[in-house]
Amino acid sequence: MSTIEVPRPRFAQIADVLRDRIQRHVYAPGCPLPSEPELSAEFSVSRVTINRAVGLLRSEGLVRVHRGRGTFVRAIPVITRHATKRFGEREQGRGAFDVEVRALGLEPGHEVVVDRVAASERAAEFLGVDVGSELVVRRRKFYAGDVPVQLADSYLPAELAEKAGVTEAETGHGGTYSRLADIGRAPVHFVEDVTCRGATAKEAEFLDMEPNQPVLEVVLVAADKDGQPVSLTQHVMAGQQWQLRYEWTDQVLEPADA
Amino acid sequence: MSTIEVPRPRFAQIADVLRDRIQRHVYAPGCPLPSEPELSAEFSVSRVTINRAVGLLRSEGLVRVHRGRGTFVRAIPVITRHATKRFGEREQGRGAFDVEVRALGLEPGHEVVVDRVAASERAAEFLGVDVGSELVVRRRKFYAGDVPVQLADSYLPAELAEKAGVTEAETGHGGTYSRLADIGRAPVHFVEDVTCRGATAKEAEFLDMEPNQPVLEVVLVAADKDGQPVSLTQHVMAGQQWQLRYEWTDQVLEPADA
DNA sequence: TCTTATTTGTTCGTATGTATT
């Protein structure tokens, strides 16, 4: 098993050089890279090879390409989402997101659309309702500055949403969770599943990423004090753009041989 | 805003067909795909186009390619990691992982190497020690069956590791956390940061993935009842292969207008 | 509005290199 140093492929080497230039701001955030014919001449390789090198940078989320316009360096702010601290201090939903984005010196933005759908098998299982029963869904889009950063769809059983008065875009102070609290169904128990997968075409379009780039998907089920599920939320975020933080405290362990 | 259906590129269409065949087990897990020249003939495109289509499947983690041998369908079991339930029932470390893997009907495996390193800036900050101070690091590799699925490096201040008696590979019943409990430093407060990034070359090699495919990185800081950090663990997992589950309970919310 | 130039996207045919059997 000799460790002969195989020369890296040229497209990878060129990607290394371009990556380095981006990191050293030779190509500054928001600015265009030289055109592919120009890079082709500089590195004395075919344009296809340049295109492949740039493809690597795209898949890393370092550049954004617009056909007919050029290739531009992306600024990637990393947002920290404090999952277990979002709800205790009445900073739920928009509120928590606002705090997290302002912590970066950016202006948070949101759009909400309310819709009704029939429960999918998966949603029905999580929410403990029948497949096909009516759900109210709040589809939200989140922005940091003018950069789209997150999609979040929240599902509630229609009956519950009507009781709580959250069938319109505006839900009043404290958001959906506060309205649920008002009717004695405050969510207190939370289960979150985090997965990583390639972005769908629609997600990629909204999040301004390449299709197949990784997204983080967070599925949150909130239940009330009786353990009854009250809402299901699916968050989708550009993978490289977020950090998810969880904090918890356990019972003290006794010594093993006690 | 017309929705003209732009024809997808051929390599993408071919990837769709191959993906479908894999999902329908026309190409079964572990079995080879037809060779590129064969697919080239079947779809009447050049071999380069086939190669690019297969490249998509690689980046999705659906196939594993071995030069000179062929392209093989990967079996991707998804392992659920119950982060907040790992420690309470003395199922820490190996124990928790074993349960999670056996839940899939697979045999868990591990390797441990103990080493000593100087604290990096980042590690020093998390652990509350001086930069450059000595740390004991336990580098672990985890397998599900014979498939490598996770890397985990745990760092403890050397002084603490010696007191707790965890400077060797074997740490006895209950693992490191139990030994810490034995000396009154049981970890009870946990902070986990989850991020998503491209695999490094070394990680990709061990995890049997393509370089640049997404991995989940989990950084766990455990602290004792006085809030003193006792250990820092960095987990690296193939992105598509894991689901991370967190559960927690909050205080009951009072109505917003109370 | 129409035309033209620029820029990236895709594909081909061909050739050569490397790893495995």
Add this chain to the structure above:
DNA sequence: GAATACATACGAACAAATAAG
């Protein structure tokens, strides 16, 4: 060594999106 299979690269061509006139 020979055959097979994948990896990379070039030059050329055309398509599609955008920008400038």
